[in-house]
Amino acid sequence: MAWAPPQYIGRMSTSTFTVKGMTCGNCVKHVTEELNTIAGVTNVDITLESGAVVITSDSDISAADVEAAVVEAGYELVK
Ligand SMILES: [Cu+2]
Numbered sequence: 902m903a904w905a906p907p908q909y910i911g912r913m914s915t916s917t918f919t920v921k922g923m924t925c926g927n928c929v930k931h932v933t934e935e936l937n938t939i940a941g942v943t944n945v946d947i948t949l950e951s952g953a954v955v956i957t958s959d960s961d962i963s964a965a966d967v968e969a970a971v972v973e974a975g976y977e978l979v980k
Contacts, residue, residue: 913943916962918954919979920971925949928976935970952979 923929929947932954936945941960947953956962968978 913957913959914961915955915957916967918956918964918967918971919952920947920954920976921952921979922976923947923949923952931974932971932976935974936967939966939970 920932923932926949929949933945933947936942936954936956939956939958939962941958941962942956943959944957946955946957956967971978
């Protein structure tokens, strides 16, 4: 019988942020790609219309890292 080790032991957490300035699917792609480079991030879900960004991670991520990634992508984190 095949045995696969569990990929994520422990809790997953989600954090929600709002990003200003995204106008199209490419903007969403850029922000998603930058946020995915943060250590621990397992999923990024962005709603273009509202600018809502939901980040799922398997370890704690800092708001400063999120802001740096958003700025790196060329957008603004609403605080
Ligand atoms: Cu765009």
